[in-house]
Amino acid sequence: MSALIALVRKDLILYLSNRRALLISLLMPIVLGSFFGYLFGGSGAVSNGKIDIALVQLDNSGTSSKIAAGLKGDSALNVQELPLAVAQDKVRHGKLSVAVVLPAGFGAAAKNAFFGGHHKPEIPVYYDPSQAAVLAMVKGMLTQYVMQNVSAEMFDIKATDSYLNSSIETLQRNASQNPALLKMLSSIKEYQSRAVKKEENNKDEAQTKPEQAGLSVPYSTSDQALTSGLQKYNGYAHAFAGMSVQFILFMGIDAGIAVLLWRRMGLWNRLLAAPITLNTVLLARALSSAIIAFAILCVIFLFAMLVFHVQIAGSLAGFIGVGICFSLVTASFGLLIAAFGKTPEAARGLAMFSTLIMVMLGGAWVPTFLFPQWLQTFTLVVPTRWAVDGLDAMTWRGLGFDAALPAIAVQLGFTVLFGGTAIWKFRRDAQRE
Template sequence: MTALIALIRKDLMLYLRDKRALMLHLLMPVVLAAFFGSLFGGSPDKGASKIDIGLVLQDQSPIGRKIAAGLKADDTLRVVALSADEAQAKVRAGKLPVAVVIPDGFGQKAADALFSGRDKPELPLYYDPSQATVLAMVKGLLTQQVMQVTSASVMSGQGAGTTARYLAALPALDQRNPEQAQLGEFLGSLKKFQDQQAATAAAGAETSKADAPSGMSVPFNTSEAALSSGPKYNGYAHSFAGMGVQFILFMGIDMGIGILLARQFGIWNRLLAAPVSLTTVLMGRVISGAIIASVLMCAMFACALLIFKVQITSVVGFVGLAVCFGLMTAAFGLFIAAFGKTPEAARGIAVFATLILVMLGGAWVPSFVFPQWMQTLTLVVPTRWAVDGLDAVTWRGLGLEGALLPMLVQLGFALVFGGLAVAKFLKDQRR
C-alpha cells in the first residue's frame, strides 16, 4: 500500500510541475468554453440578439412604406436602410446575412395579384450562403408584413380601383362558373364597403383607428415557456461540459504517451525492477490519472459557477460524474500505452480517435441537434454519456437520478479499457 501511495504521489507532483500541461488542460478549456458558450446562447439573463438585415426601399407608395415600417418595428429585427449597391456589397462581404429589396411599384402589383394570383411581383432577397436559416426566418416575417399591409390596402377605400379591376376581369354574369360567381359576389360586397368608406372620407368624417381595416394577420399569438427541471438554460453549462471532456481526454493521451516514452528510455523497465508488482504500478497510474482528471473537471466548473453563473443542481451527481469520467480517461490513457508501438505513432492515432469521440459525443455541437439516427448511433460513445450526464446535473436540473446511468456507463468503459490494457501489459511481461 505504501508503494502505491508513493507512485500516486510521484505522478501528481510531476504533473503539477509541468506548467505547460496545466495551462493546456485547465486554461484552454475555460477560454474555449467561454467562446462556445456565448455562441450557444450565453447566460439566461442575456437578451435574445436581433437579426441584422438590410432594406432597400424603392417603392415609395403607402403600401411600400408600411411594409418597411412593419419590418423596422419587429422586435426580432434590426433594419438598416441601404441602396441596392450597398446592400449587395455588404451581403457579399459577409457584413449582413440578408438584404430585402422592395422594388418600385411592388405595393400596387401585390395588391393586384392578391385575389387573381396572376402577375405576382418579385421581391428580391440577397443573402449570405452561410445564413440560410436566417433567410428562412426573414422570409416568414416578410410574408406576414406583406400580407397584412397589402390586404389592409385592398380592403380600405383606397382599394376600390383594384377591386373594380378584379370585377372587370371576371367573365359576364351568365358565363361565370360557380367559383367565379362566388368571387364576384364577394368582390361586389367589398366594392360597396369601399365606396361607403370613400364617401365617409369625402364627407370629412374621421374613421376611428379601431374601425379602420387592419388587413390579414397571423390569427394567434404564441406564449413561450422554456421548461426544464432545474435552472434556466445556460449555454455555458454545455460548453464547459464539452470542452472539459475534450481536454481531459487529451490529458489521458499525454499520460499514455508518457508511459510509452518511459518504455522507450528504459525507465519503465527500471520501475518494474523495483520490489513492486506490475499491478501496483498500473493501479498507481490509473488512480493518479483519475485524481488529476477529476480535479481538472471540478476546477473548470468552479470557473463556470463563479464567472458564468452556471448552476449545479446535484453536487453528488456532478462529483460522481467527474470521478467516473476521470477513471475512464485514465483507463483510456493506459489503453493507449498498452497498444501503442511508438510515442509518435500512438499520439497521431490517439488524437484522431479522441477528436472523433469528442465530435460524436456532442462536445462541440449539442447531440440534440444531431439527426435521430446519429443520436442513436452515438449512444455507444463514452463521451456522449459524459456530456449528457454533465448537462443533466447542470442546466437540465435532473439531480442524481440523471447522473446514475452516465456514471455506470463511464465505469463500464473504464473496465473495458483498463481490462484490455492490463491483459496486454501482463502478456508483454511474460515474453
C-alpha cells in the same frame, strides 16, 4: 499499499510541476467554454444578436414604405437601406446575410395580385450561401409584413385605389372559373358601401375607429423553457461540460504518452524491476490520472459557477458520480494509449484523432439534438456522449440522481472495457519480454 500511494503521489507532483500541462488543462477549457457558452445563449442576461440585412427600396408607394417600416421595427432584424449594387457587394463579401429588394411598382402589383387576378410580382432576395437558415427566417418575416400591409389597404374602406373593383371586374369576365371568390369580393364591396353610408350619416358625431391592421398571424406564443430545476437554462453549463470533457481527454492522452516516453528512456523497466507488481504500477497510474481529471473538472466548474452563475440544479451526488466515472474513463483511455502505442509520436496522432471524433460525436461542441436522428442513435456508443449528457442533467436540466445512473453505469462499462484491454496488452507484452 505504501508503494501504490508513493507512485500516485509521484505522478501528481510531476503533473503539477508541468506548467504547460496545467495551462492546457485549465485555461483552454475555461476560455473555450466561455466562448461557446456565449454562443449557446449564455445565462439569459445577454440579448441575442440581430440579423443584419440590407433593404433596397426601389418602390415609392405607400405599401412598400409600410413594409419597410415593419422590417425596420422588427426586434430580430438590423435593417440597412442601401443602393442595390452596394447591398449585393456586402452580401457577396459576407458583411450582410441577406439583401431584400422591393422592386419598382411592387405596391401596385401586389394589390393587383392579392386575389389572384394578376401576375404576382417578384421580390429579389440575395443571400450569403453560408446563411441558408437566416434566409428562411428573413423570408418568413418578409411574408408577414407584406401580407399585413397589402391586406390592410385592400380591405380599407377609405382606400382611394380601385383594386377591389378591378378584381371583381376581372372575375366577372371569367365568372365560371371562380364563382366563390367573386361572391366573397362582392360581399366585401357591399359591406364597404354600407360602412361608407353609415359614416356619412354620422359624420357630425365624434367617433373613434380602430386602425385597419390587415391580415396577420392569428395567434401569439407564450414561450416557456422547461427544466426540472428552479434555474433558467444557462448555455454556459453545457459549454463548460463539453470543454471539460474535451481537455480532460487530452490530459488522458498526455498520461498515456508519458508511459511511452518512460519506455523509451528505460524508466518503465526500472519500475517493473522494483519489488512491485505490474498491476500496482498500472493501478497507480490510473488512480493518479483519475484524481487529476476530477480535480480539473471541479476547478473548471467552480470557475463557471463563480463567473457565469452556472449551478448544479440537480443532484450534487449525481454530478460527483458522473465526474468520477468520466475521470475513470479518461484514466483507462490513457492506459489504452500506452498499451497499444508503439512510439509517442505515432500514438499521439492517433489518440488526438480518436479523441476529437469522440468529442465531436459526444455533443461537446454542439448539442447532440442538432444531429440527424440516426447519428443521435449512433453516438450512444461513444463514452463522451454519456459524460456530456450526464453533466447537463445534473446542472441546467436540474434532474435527480436517478438520471445520472445511466451515465454512471455506461461510463463504468467503458472503464472496464478500456482498462481490461490495456491490462491484457501490458501482460501480454511483459510475457514476451
